[in-house]
Amino acid sequence: MKIAYAMINCNRRDGSARAVNEVAERLAKKHDVHLYARKAEDLDLTQISWHRVPGVNWAEVIDFGSYYLEVNRRVRPGQYDIVHSIGCNTQRGNVITIQNIQPAKKQILDRLGRAENVSPARRLTRWMYLNATCAAEKRLYQHQPGRKAPLFLPVSRGVASELQKHYDIGPAKVRIVPNAADTVRFKPLSEEARKAWRIRNNVPQDRLVAIFAGGEWARKGLDFAIQAMGHLKDVPLTLYVAGDDPDRARFSQMARDTGAADNIIFGGFRKDMPEALGASDLFLFPSWYEAFSLATIEAAASGLPVVATKINGTEDFITPGENGDFVEHDGAHVASILRRLCSQPQNLRQMGANARLRVEQNYTWDRIAQMTEDAYQESLATR
Template identity: 35%
Template structure:
């Protein structure tokens, strides 16, 4: 039986790295594999840790956790894996261990996308640590294979680190096609009523917490060129929501912007919308783009991450430059479609992600695991033969 250990700081339903590992774990088990997990709590060996309340201290604590996991946590997980020599291990973030490493983002690429990468790296020494750690990771022998989440991410890896020693395999993120689906007419009416939206309003939804990198400012300014569109914004913190609201008021679109704050369940907000917008500067593979498409929403997004591989420009959405006018014009183009035409765009959006169910993605990981197991058996047989001849 296939035995897998997933190494991940945190795991659970939702978005981000934790959600990816959680979905893979469920599907691995459904496909017959035995799965264990090794998390930050396992590395802490039962010791509790308090999270500081002050924002600056929380940022420092997050950075220090990365350093601790990369050093002490790595030593501990290696001992854990040594007790499971038959398992294939899949590492997500921070720890320097595992047969397979899943690249969830290149720190230098993210800094470049935000502008002035040297200054951004210097102002946060933890970013420098991550870059140097990952340079060691990709150019050394820590892992037997690397999974990139898109073809574009492969190029980012080579751009940031030069030669990548382990073979790189592209396996995108998946989407829960049962959880994210086009709403029924009743679900759509209820979702809109909860937000006090009328039937006639055309609504674009934006989802994300890092407003600057995700391009919320571009989407807000784009409303000046999309007079028929209301922008629904999910995510953020009190501080950055206040800043974004002030920006919307400054450009004269404040009455067409609705902030709902962070939400775990995106379903009602996707059900209430007619389209999705994400003019992001950098993504390895934005889960929310897949979730929006699966929900039957045409997307307006930049050519980052996996988007160019799943969005067919003019068919299930638009691939755009990070330019407010262009973003706004594309949103308005969708807003002016008839209801029947918008439904057809939504049908094509849904069809475009049906090959990327979490079950199908997990099977691709298991195919990679089988290759690594076969290589291990060949190597063990060769070493045994050498020992016998010696």
């Protein structure tokens, strides 16, 4: 097959971009693979043809708009068997991976944004970006008589439901192809490696560690994690926050206000996430909205039980009491679940082992690449 991927920036840091890298590299061993991207980092380009798409990469709305216009001009109808668009990056897509549905995400961001301490310029550009991508989604996802329906690949059952709630997709087929984890990079650490990482990063050896990972802290519910720590001062538990946010000062103040600041570490952006996860004891993720968080799967691959809100992705992955547990958007409820889990550290370790096993069975990149290739064959067979 002759396959083209449309993704603005490809790397292994951003979740949706990482999925392109992992799948494209595997399929390039058998097919003629092309990539239309502004940047292509951490990618083996010896078997992939990279078509660099120039443009302005700031602000986000201009980055998207300049890429969108140029890639639509460059990719010609009939040029490729498969044009795989990641989201609404190109109107030429006939296979579309859906990492999130912008109108659904926008509803959450609009509500949370009122409490954020960000500049008016940032608010304006984010509003413009969300509206631009919502419009592009509608043009691509909404069924149009006379146009061949694409094949949609949402990453979770929840995203599939949102797709059909917000858009009339007509006769288009939907196949769930989830995200995955690199089970070689993300794996449980030995006790010696765990101890060494904690010493280097001033993390206590004699306490359990709940790790939170990512940016956009308001959307990902860090405030509930911090509030929970205020209820757990008598529990030997440290919250480690990996990542950063423009509104960091507000969350730091929140930690002080709870009286639990001594038990919360803001670790900043990490290049050593596999080690940070492997040196922790559980993954805490009380997010408001996700498609299927890669951080969740990578934490599970690292041998951590996943403690998260019941949102897209987590509801597909978590079996309460077996490989994690669900929490609500409430600091006191988060605290009650953490208190129970921390009282049974042996059970916590078994749940982490179960989480790792589930990733090995269902969420490896080799499996996802095969599912994607099968979807391509289905798409071609129905044309």
